[in-house]
Amino acid sequence: MDNGMEGMLDTYLFETNSLLDQLDEMLVKDEKIGEFSSDDVNEIFRIMHTIKGSSAMMEFGSLASIAHHIEDLFFYIRDKGIDSLDPAHKKELFNLMFRSEDCLRGQVEKVENGVPLDTDMDDFATEINNFLKKISGAATEEPEPERTESPAAAGGMSADHLPEDKDAVCFLHVFLDEGIGMENLRAFMIVNALKECEVEFRHYPADMDSNSETTAIIVEDGFYLAFTDGDMATKAEDILKSQGHIRSYELVMAPQPEPEPQKDTTQGPAAPASQPAAPTPKDNPQKAPVNAPVKQNLISVNLVKLNDLLDIVGEIVITESMVTSSPELGQLSRDSYDNFMKSARQLRKLTDDLQDLAMSLRMVPISGVFQKMNRIVRDMKQKLGKDVRLTLVGEDTEVDKTIVDSIQDPIMHMVRNSMDHGIEDTSEERVTAGKNPQGEIILSASHTSNEVIISIADDGKGMNPDTILAKAREKGILVKPESEYTKKEALGLIMLPGFSTNQTVTEFSGRGVGMDVVKKNVESVGGVVSLNSEEGKGTTFSIKIPLTLSIMDGMKVTVGRSIFTIPIANIRQSFKISEEEVIYDENGNEMVERIGGFYPIVRLHQFYGISTEITNLAEGILIWVETSDHSFCLFVDDLIGEQQVVVKPFPAFLNCYELKNYGIGGCTILGDGNISIILDIMSLHVAALENV
């Protein structure tokens, strides 16, 4: 596949996925009120039409086929008005739509993974058709197999100027091959051929045989055959297939469809070059403006380019400070120095703005992830028979794109957990406990200065620390006597590998992967999971994640000649101690007491084998750091200061040394062009204190 095709595929996937997201959001919203608004019906129709067109263009037959059938269905619904459906049908329609969406998504996923698509979509298509029949009460029809449309025919068809013909039920819109010459006469020949076969119709332009000016019209817009009878049209189509020079043709309903238009839209298998006889949305000219896609002021950009941009911006910021702090400036005369500094300040302001802007480009609202939870809650509600309401708070909170992608699964898992284990099994239980019979899950997101906090709170039965302890004992994952566990520690047990509080494995949660996976996923993007549960009142999970992974506030410290950067988010305090304050254990390991707790001391110079003159604890400085649940002190030579740093990964060449497992998270280029190593406190703790 050449590049152009790759680009098209990217665009196609992006477009189709966002359309499906849009559809999903709409369906979930509409199902809550149990009603499709007519705007939404139009919108679904438009979405399906777009998916059909683009899928056919990309030659994804199964996608085009499903979309086509749904389009048919919604054509009917739009035509009749949504109110013509009785509630039972509506409910069925919702289920059908959700399943269609899943089906489409399944196919799109296959496209993404480069797996061949299912070729046989007839079963599902028949189902949609049957439903259509049910609601329309129409006579039995054949499920129609789908063909691919020719690319040219997919978009450009314009039926806006259907010829005036009051009696016509439908039109055949015929296009001739390009550049064959004498189009009007060729068209007339086709018309004659049809007439010979005893088909009754009228043709437009009517004077194509005598008026050579019609050539241009036929080249541009093709020509129309008007039928008063649907059967005639079908017959004519068959004949058209045998005619030469026809590029494509399309069956178009007259602007005021007769009661049985659906029947007319079907046709037998046609030649591959022909267009499916789908009613296009354009056959309703007065509605066209409503359906026209709103022009968006958005463009989609390849993430790689964006990352490159960010890198370059980072370089500019660093280079700028290298230039402005260059020692050669001292040789300038006072006046020129002042002038220089004036311009330098201007430059700094601009580069700061540029950096902020570039950073904001990667930020996307979290709503995409949140909206997907609606669907999960909806599905589980039906399967589990629980009545639960999902409330979303702070959907427009913006988070780095990488983070959004990596927290979707953890959030999904936790929402499922809350649905499955959190909320009481029956509404009676809830009423007995004095709660609203409808359960509630609140999914919220908010910002602090450098973190995003996402919480998933349910008002269900909550967790009992004793039950958890008993379960943990059963699993043999307790590390100290049961009585010594605090409530917080007991709750924390559920995040250990191999723990799942539900006795039975359900479809949704408890598949052996549990909260430990959630915890791991969140930690992989530098986040922390915590949980709080009040028995009988509910459980709240909170995830704290840094706003962005690529830039952070760091504290620069020196050890010997090396400069390390410690993430500010991990630092609790820095302080000096005297010899007397150091406490030793039986192996001579050093500890220090701080605010009522004892913390081990890790000497960075010792751990990394760096030679330094400052080896006396009293001479250097201690930095008290903490990660999710570990806290310890680092001994370093000196503090240099705080700086915002752009995190760069280590070159691949060094991967085999697994520096990441030894507390080295990455590196950054300092203002003077030197490199500083960024410490990863979590893995440092593991390497320095746990694996001794």
Next chain:
Amino acid sequence: MSEQMNQQEDIQEVLEKEELSTVERCLTFESGNLILYISTKHVIEILHNVSSSITTLPLVPSYIKGIINLRGQILPVVDIQMRMGKCETEYTSETCVIVLDIDSVSIGIIVDSVRQVIDIDLKDVQPIPLKRQQKLLDGMVTMADGSVFMSVDCQALAQNQLQNDMGVI
């Protein structure tokens, strides 16, 4: 006289063989009294006076001198002499870093000095007839003036295996 004749013949030979394209353009450099060469297709650039700006890394073998900031790109730097198992030598003003790109792995090697670019006929390259632990050189060639140049095995250099980790602190 005869030497000159020889050289001329050699040049002619080289020219003839260039047509058969077994001749490769190579950069020669010195490291620890050896003259080494590496194909120019791997060479990106040569940096001078960088030894002071190398950031040392903990927990890596001593032959990995550290990383440098090459216009925003983080470049690992290997002392090729130490990589061959020899002792560290003082860096002089001649010392420079050759930036290589080997199958899109970027790496810099510290060498004593860079000589010149010459054409080497790959057909003349012979294997090194010794069994060694540090397999960094994979061929040798005798030049017209009698000097012996050795070929650096780029793959071995790039695939930085953990084999000789005795250098770890």
